[in-house]
Amino acid sequence: MSEITLWKPEPDLILHQALGKLAEELGELTQIVARCLIQGYTGSDPKTQQHNYVRLREEMADVLAAIDWLSELRHDLETYDSPRHLKKLKGFRQWQKMLEDDARAAP
Ligand SMILES: [Mg+2]
Numbered sequence: 001m002s003e004i005t006l007w008k009p010e011p012d013l014i015l016h017q018a019l020g021k022l023a024e025e026l027g028e029l030t031q032i033v034a035r036c037l038i039q040g041y042t043g044s045d046p047k048t049q050q051h052n053y054v055r056l057r058e059e060m061a062d063v064l065a066a067i068d069w070l071s072e073l074r075h076d077l078e079t080y081d082s083p084r085h086l087k088k089l090k091g092f093r094q095w096q097k098m099l100e101d102d103a104r105a106a107p
Pocket residue numbers: 025028058059062
């Protein structure tokens with residue numbers, strides 16, 4: 001029995017394109033997050049002189065827009081204020097506090 005299965009693209013054209021845009025915008029967000037990490041949040045692009053945090057804000061907005069569009073198309077994907085979203089956010093805030101407490105305790 002073959003482990004290869006027949007995969008086909010998402011047949012709904014609009015859903016297909018919305019998923020594609022989300023993937024594209026996530027890639028752009030990943031690029032600027034990496035740039036902030038290696039060049040600094042307040043660093044700037046040597047070609048455009050644009051600050052990294054400005055570009056980060058733009059790409060975060062693009063990703064949120066892509067998520068909103070996808071959520072409009074498929075209401076079963078709505079995530080804002082979902083139990084998972086709130087649980088994840090609570091966890092991030094707990095982690096931040098742990099990091100801050102650890103930094104204060106460090107000699
Ligand atoms: Mg973008």
